[in-house]
Amino acid sequence: MEYEIVDTEHAFLPNWQAAMPAARMVLRAAAQGGAGADVSIRWCRLRAGESITVILPALLARNGKTVILADEPGDALILEALSAGAAGCCNTHAAPEVLQQVAAVVGNGGLWVGQNLLQQLIGRTARILSNQNPASAKAALPDTLSEREKQVAAMVASGASNKEIANRLSIAERTVKAHLTAIFDKTGTRDRLQLSLKINGLKL
Amino acid sequence: MEYEIVDTEHAFLPNWQAAMPAARMVLRAAAQGGAGADVSIRWCRLRAGESITVILPALLARNGKTVILADEPGDALILEALSAGAAGCCNTHAAPEVLQQVAAVVGNGGLWVGQNLLQQLIGRTARILSNQNPASAKAALPDTLSEREKQVAAMVASGASNKEIANRLSIAERTVKAHLTAIFDKTGTRDRLQLSLKINGLKL
DNA sequence: TTGGCTATTGGACTAAAGTACAGTTTTTCG
DNA sequence: CGAAAAACTGTACTTTAGTCCAATAGCCAA
Incomplete structure (x- = not known):
């Protein structure tokens, strides 16, 4: 002390x-x-x-x-x-x-953090966070994505590699790639990093 | 009480x-x-x-x-x-x-407010307030990184590819890779996505 | 039943990303 | 000045990522 x-x-x-x-x-x-x-x-x-x-x-x-x-x-x-x-x-x-x-x-x-600032932080960010934090990333994704695609997208956004995703979902890595190709297409992103930024609300 | x-x-x-x-x-x-x-x-x-x-x-x-x-x-x-x-x-x-x-x-x-959430609030709001300028991203980086490394790290975190970074900094793509290797090492990250998450305050 | 959508996978390929080893130049600082 | 750190670059290599073409199977609705 x-x-x-x-x-x-x-x-x-x-x-x-x-x-x-x-x-x-x-x-x-x-x-x-x-x-x-x-x-x-x-x-x-x-x-x-x-x-x-x-x-x-x-x-x-x-x-x-x-x-x-x-x-x-x-x-x-x-x-x-x-x-x-x-x-x-x-x-x-x-x-x-x-x-x-x-x-x-x-x-x-x-x-x-002082109370004033905290209140501001909460007010300012509540909506962004409630929709776009990694935990509930699926909610922030376009409806055009299928369930499986949202699942894969969320995992990518949190930093997982294709192999890790494949293991956790018990599917082939090739399948993960297939989903990702569809995801990039639907979301207008070019790679996993852009996708991550988009899902995490850091990029338009 | x-x-x-x-x-x-x-x-x-x-x-x-x-x-x-x-x-x-x-x-x-x-x-x-x-x-x-x-x-x-x-x-x-x-x-x-x-x-x-x-x-x-x-x-x-x-x-x-x-x-x-x-x-x-x-x-x-x-x-x-x-x-x-x-x-x-x-x-x-x-x-x-x-x-x-x-x-x-x-x-x-x-x-x-729990620490996790607070970190997120701070990270997000800081970016909003500073209007996404690279300076804020650099500030969030470990001070063990050199100036150039912070610069590269910030660009990676915002979604740039190695080639884009090389062009914008007018250096060889090889040099970008060299900086990244050092960055990954110093920050304890394994790839650019993990680095992005770390810099953007979405991951411990 | 048929057509459309989703999930799955394979092979083959191109393109990035990242690593290993090695080197030069520039900057910084005691 | 001289040492040390930072910046920069090259060749070569391994590993991921991402794309193209193609195919099988399940589900649902017109």
Whole structure:
């Protein structure tokens, strides 16, 4: 349960003190090199105007989870942080209870996302996902595909090779190819990768 | 800190017992009417095949937060639950630690979303927000990849063939293959489709 | 019954993709 | 400068993918 706070100056904010009195304060310069001790969560403060991509990679190379404490957290910033590998991103001046909450979630292997952003994410993506996530990929496929073809298409979209599909469906690899030819034709795709992108909603 | 568990039959599962021994068990029929007491979180079990929209509205009309305990939680189901107003959705048989985690998050006014789904939401929305530009894809790649490799990887992930990549980068197709071999090695993928899924956040 | 659709498979082939081994040039950095 | 990493390319090879032509068998509806 070792916490490490990384910042450009050695100032321990009151809310940090309250949330994690035992945390170790480290200057950002010092945090770059060396093989960090057994830190479970590394809190890195991101000051206004700074870019995540500049400081995050060096931190991720070390052990433990990384949480961004942003002076000016915006949805875009949070998304960027999470995409880049951070386990969470919250306001630098968040209440101690919130920080402890974040620590609990991240410590258990979760990702922390603020409620505002989460609501937005859900609203924005609900329809896309409910129709086009790999699990229910079949639903997103054109009705022109037969049942068997949808089945094969879904497996291709999730990364299976022809041989794997053949084995799992107990049919000849040749048959898989036949289905695929029909699928490419009906869906207007040229190969399995294009098909995957289409099924997964990443391409028009 | 009053917990109420709503189910069709009066069976207290072991993991529930462990996570919240003081919870009150209520049959679904009884939970529909009346002005519930001061319940902070209402856990409602959703059995296999049942629809959320049928049982959730009645529960939301009452006080407290509602969390769905799903026998067969899928991404689509979870989204449906959250969209419909639930504060979280997790597996009926989730470990006690997870349930307590959920309770903590929800109790503090948050929404609880599983990590898988969250990763997907983030990946998708990040792409939407950044308008599919290659920069976002590159950011999602391991920093062990060199600049050129990230460039190639991003193009592969968007569906380009080796020849197309070679033309666009004005290098030999052979060189593209060389980069790909290194990319597969570093990312732990076996072919371009797996790489695409990984980069696009559809696969661990 | 016949025609159409689907599922299945074979052989043969072309085209990509990916690997192995080997090498040169350029860039980066101490 | 000199070492190391990255970028680039070649020949040759194995493995998948995808296509073409052709055929058998089951199911359903006009």
